[in-house]
Amino acid sequence: MGEVLVIEDEMVLARSIVSYLERRGFSADYAVDAASAKVQCEREAPRLVILDYKLNEDDGLALLDWFKANCPEAQVIMMTGHGDVDIAVRAMKAGARDFLVKPAPLSAVASIARGLMLDERMGGLDCFGADRIIGRSSAANALRRAVTRLARGSGPGPRPGVLVVGPPGSGKFLIAQALHETATGSSEGMTVLDCALESDEIHRCLADITGPSTLVLRGVSHLGMDAQSMLLRLLNRLDPPPSLIATTETYLAPSTGSGGILPQLLYSIQVGWIDVPSLSDRAADVLLIAEHVANRVARAAGQPRPKFTPAARVKLLEHEWTGNVAELVNCIERAMLEQTDGLIEGSHIRLIDQSAEDRFSVPTLKELELSAIRQALHCSKGNVSQAATMLGISRDTLRYRMRKFDLEAH
Numbered sequence: 271m272g273e274v275l276v277i278e279d280e281m282v283l284a285r286s287i288v289s290y291l292e293r294r295g296f297s298a299d300y301a302v303d304a305a306s307a308k309v310q311c312e313r314e315a316p317r318l319v320i321l322d323y324k325l326n327e328d329d330g331l332a333l334l335d336w337f338k339a340n341c342p343e344a345q346v347i348m349m350t351g352h353g354d355v356d357i358a359v360r361a362m363k364a365g366a367r368d369f370l371v372k373p374a375p376l377s378a379v380a381s382i383a384r385g386l387m388l389d390e391r392m393g394g395l396d397c398f399g400a401d402r403i404i405g406r407s408s409a410a411n412a413l414r415r416a417v418t419r420l421a422r423g424s425g426p427g428p429r430p431g432v433l434v435v436g437p438p439g440s441g442k443f444l445i446a447q448a449l450h451e452t453a454t455g456s457s458e459g460m461t462v463l464d465c466a467l468e469s470d471e472i473h474r475c476l477a478d479i480t481g482p483s484t485l486v487l488r489g490v491s492h493l494g495m496d497a498q499s500m501l502l503r504l505l506n507r508l509d510p511p512p513s514l515i516a517t518t519e520t521y522l523a524p525s526t527g528s529g530g531i532l533p534q535l536l537y538s539i540q541v542g543w544i545d546v547p548s549l550s551d552r553a554a555d556v557l558l559i560a561e562h563v564a565n566r567v568a569r570a571a572g573q574p575r576p577k578f579t580p581a582a583r584v585k586l587l588e589h590e591w592t593g594n595v596a597e598l599v600n601c602i603e604r605a606m607l608e609q610t611d612g613l614i615e616g617s618h619i620r621l622i623d624q625s626a627e628d629r630f631s632v633p634t635l636k637e638l639e640l641s642a643i644r645q646a647l648h649c650s651k652g653n654v655s656q657a658a659t660m661l662g663i664s665r666d667t668l669r670y671r672m673r674k675f676d677l678e679a680h
């Protein structure tokens with residue numbers, strides 16, 4: 271019995287998809303038109319249908335409707351041409367589980383099939399190493415490849431440092447974890463330093479570090495000069511020294527005296543490099559990550575695997591995700607709190623409404639902080655010690671924050 275049915279009018283392509291899937295352990299079959307697809311479906315009841323939108327004489331969307339009515343157990347993945355976003359959205363509204371953009375690499379077809387099959391069995395949730403990076407976009411594939419390559423290192427001793435660069439919430443820390451696990455084969459032995467902490471807290475954390483195999487510098491661009499010097503001393507002292515992974519939202523500049531990264535530190539972290547794209551540049555990952563998060567939450571609560579309605583899927587697909595994967599994770603976790611019967615509906619997907627934000631225009635804490643520092647410096651006529659007293663923080667902390675905001679005392 272074919273668990274996957276490929277409906278594609280180009281027979282050569284259909285055959286190569288089927289043989290690729292078979293080599294990866296699926297039983298698969300193909301049909302080249304709607305009539306034979308219907309016969310096969312009635313005979314074999316496939317669990318997954320990969321349906322080309324453009325079938326010679328036949329309309330892929332009409333065939334999708336037929337599947338929904340006659341073979342409701344089958345999950346349908348619609349293959350659309352490049353730029354056919356409206357078709358993809360219509361297919362999702364009509365109940366397609368997901369879509370692939372042609373020409374889709376065969377690995378993407380297999381990855382989606384594997385994802386859905388695993389998903390059905392509630393497996394695939396305990397991810398480790400590069401598999402932590404959920405997604406089937408070419409960007410997600412490239413990230414997994416980069417993790418595997420950089421984790422290999424260059425022989426015995428600590429691996430060369432790796433800098434992970436990307437916008438907020440895009441998954442930089444997840445990639446650091448994936449790197450560490452792939453390199454060491456274990457989740458243990460990784461210490462994380464949050465570089466945005468106050469300088470005295472950073473000093474305390476550094477003093478506690480004994481000998482991790484990997485040290486992750488999270489948000490390394492926030493690390494003040496004092497802390498950087500202390501870190502370098504620590505790295506020289508530790509034997510064996512840990513492998514370094516640093517994450518940052520902005521590119522790192524060598525120090526110029528008051529800011530930046532000390533060259534010795536910069537050269538030890540900026541050897542390997544991974545660029546993490548924003549989620550809007552890998553929209554093909556949105557539904558997969560959403561389902562992964564929902565499954566994880568459900569499993570932790572001992573609930574069955576949740577399902578998303580077509581309306582919920584479309585909403586997820588059409589949103590811009592300026593807060594990246596972190597925003598998506600938060601959205602799904604909230605949806606899971608709202609749903610009661612294992613069905614995530616459109617109304618459960620509460621998206622951050624940019625226009626509402628603009629209407630109320632509440633300043634962020636960062637904006638408030640910046641304006642308070644500016645005001646204090648203005649009142650103290652640029653005297654940093656006086657400004658620090660006014661703000662109720664130490665001179666060092668104020669200096670650190672001024673560097674963070676690129677401010678100078680006048």
Ligand SMILES: Nc1ncnc2c1ncn2[C@@H]1O[C@H](COP(=O)(O)OP(=O)(O)OP(=O)(O)O)[C@@H](O)[C@H]1O
Pocket residue numbers: 402403404405436437438439440441442443444445517559562595596599
């Ligand atoms: N490809 C992915 N697959 C599944 N989950 C992901 C993926 N990328 C990120 N996440 C999840 O998204 C959330 C945010 O990721 P993470 O904390 O790694 O982002 P970040 O870029 O380090 O954030 P920040 O900019 O705040 O430091 C986490 O819950 C993480 O597990």
